[in-house]
Amino acid sequence: MNPTQEQFLAKSTVKAADREHRRKINFNIGKYNAVVPKGKQQFMDLELARERAKNAKWKAIATLDQQLELFEANITRRGAKVIWAEDAQQALEAIGRICREKKCKTLVKSKSMVTEEIHLNDYLQSIGIESVETDLGEYIQQLDGEAPYHIVTPAMHKSKEDVAKLFAEKLGTDPKATPEQLTLTAREILREKYVQAEIGVTGANFIVSDVGGIAVTENEGNARLSCAWPATHIVIAGIEKVIPSVNDLGLFWPLLATFGTGQQVTVYNSLITGPRQPGETDGPTDMYVILLDNGRTNILADERQRESLYCIRCGACLNACPIYKNIGGHAYGVTYSGPIGSVITPHLQGMDDFKHLSFASSLCGNCTEVCAVKINLHELLLENRYESVRAGKAELLEKIAWRAWKQAMLFRPALNLASGKMKNWFVNKVVTGWTAQRGELHFPEKTFNQRWREKYGDR
Numbered sequence: 001m002n003p004t005q006e007q008f009l010a011k012s013t014v015k016a017a018d019r020e021h022r023r024k025i026n027f028n029i030g031k032y033n034a035v036v037p038k039g040k041q042q043f044m045d046l047e048l049a050r051e052r053a054k055n056a057k058w059k060a061i062a063t064l065d066q067q068l069e070l071f072e073a074n075i076t077r078r079g080a081k082v083i084w085a086e087d088a089q090q091a092l093e094a095i096g097r098i099c100r101e102k103k104c105k106t107l108v109k110s111k112s113m114v115t116e117e118i119h120l121n122d123y124l125q126s127i128g129i130e131s132v133e134t135d136l137g138e139y140i141q142q143l144d145g146e147a148p149y150h151i152v153t154p155a156m157h158k159s160k161e162d163v164a165k166l167f168a169e170k171l172g173t174d175p176k177a178t179p180e181q182l183t184l185t186a187r188e189i190l191r192e193k194y195v196q197a198e199i200g201v202t203g204a205n206f207i208v209s210d211v212g213g214i215a216v217t218e219n220e221g222n223a224r225l226s227c228a229w230p231a232t233h234i235v236i237a238g239i240e241k242v243i244p245s246v247n248d249l250g251l252f253w254p255l256l257a258t259f260g261t262g263q264q265v266t267v268y269n270s271l272i273t274g275p276r277q278p279g280e281t282d283g284p285t286d287m288y289v290i291l292l293d294n295g296r297t298n299i300l301a302d303e304r305q306r307e308s309l310y311c312i313r314c315g316a317c318l319n320a321c322p323i324y325k326n327i328g329g330h331a332y333g334v335t336y337s338g339p340i341g342s343v344i345t346p347h348l349q350g351m352d353d354f355k356h357l358s359f360a361s362s363l364c365g366n367c368t369e370v371c372a373v374k375i376n377l378h379e380l381l382l383e384n385r386y387e388s389v390r391a392g393k394a395e396l397l398e399k400i401a402w403r404a405w406k407q408a409m410l411f412r413p414a415l416n417l418a419s420g421k422m423k424n425w426f427v428n429k430v431v432t433g434w435t436a437q438r439g440e441l442h443f444p445e446k447t448f449n450q451r452w453r454e455k456y457g458d459r
Contacts, residue, residue, distance in 0.1 A: 015327045015330075022326065043258075051374065072212075086294075099124070136222075137154035151314075194225050210245045239293055340375075340377065351387065361381050
């Protein structure tokens with residue numbers, strides 16, 4: 001068992017037994033479940049909308065090289081600079097160079113999972129630059145020294161009392177402050193950071209190739225401030241975020257809002273096509289777009305797994321997953337948690353260390369059922385399991401157990417020789433991997449063959 005698997009089992013065991021943690025997450029997911037059906041009512045034919053979105057992403061991923069080159073040509077025409085990064089290290093080095101050129105001391109950053117993927121805040125801290133999260137949930141997590149808990153809702157596992165206590169400890173506010181008061185405190189602090197920052201960083205919900213635009217979706221307005229107020233704007237985006245046409249936003253924006261938060265559309269939807277143009281009065285003077293691979297072409301090369309690149313990061317599969325709702329986001333120990341994270345992480349970070357995530361699933365199919373773009377997530381989880389076994393990554397005891405099972409199943413008389421008590425002993429005492437996390441199995445005293453013969457004889 002590798003260290004990452006050991007950590008996952010340890011953390012998940014603790015969280016699964018933590019009733020207070022379960023109460024908080026189920027409360028917040030319950031609020032999500034209450035509003036999503038209302039948001040879905042805006043679609044005359046929801047299944048058709050999901051199918052159209054999947055087809056648009058299929059087209060984008062199938063022609064990814066062409067789409068990205070078209071995007072680069074269009075956005076550079078308006079003065080932006082595009083940087084291609086094969087891995088996290090190249091992306092960080094590019095950001096470091098830009099920060100040195102701009103003599104950056106303070107950087108403001110809107111919510112972005114890809115910046116978490118490359119550990120941008122840690123890197124900036126190591127080179128002496130203050131990096132400030134401006135999304136309220138991300139700001140809460142940064143104050144607490146924690147990674148985001150959820151793709152869409154970073155502080156989902158915290159109650160309002162937890163946040164009030166954290167702000168009191170870190171910012172000196174009233175421990176009994178209301179959420180409104182806490183929000184105003186955060187706003188006051190963050191507004192000052194926008195003024196100080198030399199660089200603003202955002203992610204991209206979508207890369208729109210035909211107009212050379214970065215589409216950003218948010219509810220707080222912090223992303224707009226991050227990309228418009230500082231003199232330099234840096235976009236960091238995974239290459240899979242591309243969509244072919246600006247016309248597709250009329251479909252993807254409502255889908256992302258509904259499946260992400262239950263809204264018909266989020267409060268702020270921006271399309272950024274470059275730095276400030278001649279005659280314009282606001283916006284950054286410089287814009288850089290870092291297109292990050294970091295293992296995504298590994299998925300692109302796999303015809304079966306390629307479908308996972310359609311993901312629009314709405315987080316619906318996390319909210320539906322019984323595993324996620326029991327162990328929470330931090331137990332996974334990776335940037336992308338839940339079903340989609342369990343599918344893509346072994347390919348982004350290595351099957352050797354992260355194959356266990358694909359086994360952290362009930363295979364109930366609920367993730368597939370709720371996916372905004374109809375990714376067959378539970379089938380991809382099974383495909384990951386198959387790939388790990390085919391590559392010889394199964395543990396020795398697991399191989400022996402399955403080989404023994406196969407031989408027994410191929411020779412029924414041998415299976416019938418063992419009594420119910422013997423089977424109970426073998427499964428519950430010898431195969432301890434089952435009973436370590438579950439209740440004991442109890443086989444009937446008589447086999448099916450015996451019961452059949454007693455009732456019908458040998459006919």
